[in-house]
Amino acid sequence: MRPPYELVGARPDPAFEISVDGRPVPVVPGQSVGAALHAAGVRSWRSTRFGGRPRGLFCGIGVCFDCLVTVNDVPALRACVTEARPGDRVRTSAADSGTAAARAGAGKDTAGKSVAGAGRPGAAGKEPGGESGGDDEGVNGR
Ligand code: FES
Numbered sequence: 714m715r716p717p718y719e720l721v722g723a724r725p726d727p728a729f730e731i732s733v734d735g736r737p738v739p740v741v742p743g744q745s746v747g748a749a750l751h752a753a754g755v756r757s758w759r760s761t762r763f764g765g766r767p768r769g770l771f772c773g774i775g776v777c778f779d780c781l782v783t784v785n786d787v788p789a790l791r792a793c794v795t796e797a798r799p800g801d802r803v804r805t806s807a808a809d810s811g812t813a814a815a816r817a818g819a820g821k822d823t824a825g826k827s828v829a830g831a832g833r834p835g836a837a838g839k840e841p842g843g844e845s846g847g848d849d850e851g852v853n854g855r
Contacts, residue, residue, distance in 0.1 A: 729799040733758075740797040747773070747780050747792035758782065758792075758805040 718725050726742040731749065740749040747770050750758065757767035759781055771779035775794040782792045783804040792803075 731797050731799075731801040731803055733803040734805055738803075740799075744797055745793055746782060746784060746790075746795045746797045746801070746803055749797050750792065 728742070729740055730737040731740055731746070732738070733750065733755075738749050738753045738755075741752075744752070751770055755769065757769040759768050759779075760766055761768060768779040770793055771777045773793045775791050778791060780792040781789050782795070784790050784795055785802055797803075
């Protein structure tokens, strides 16, 4: 199967990597941080303030605030609308929070390898299952 960019005759710049919690994640130019994480098999990288439920992409359009990350020391950025740039250092809170999501293994790719971590409880004050619209089972069904 041909990738979408070939179907439209695009010639994208070469792929690059970003660092997510110190681990390399490949990026196609133009991808958001959230899209790169999703493409790498990472489905959650933060957790809810109450209950420590795993969160990652939910709306994918910048509305729900489920996908918050720190990029180059700028906190509380929405991964789904933040374009990844070469050399970006993305930090989730899994590595330093010891959240329930991290303990439960959130932030692992589909093969079970750790790629990025789980999240940062209470990062933006909006929580799924509360005012942001996510249900308590989370996007990932974990
Ligand atoms: S997934 Fe990023 S704001 Fe909803």
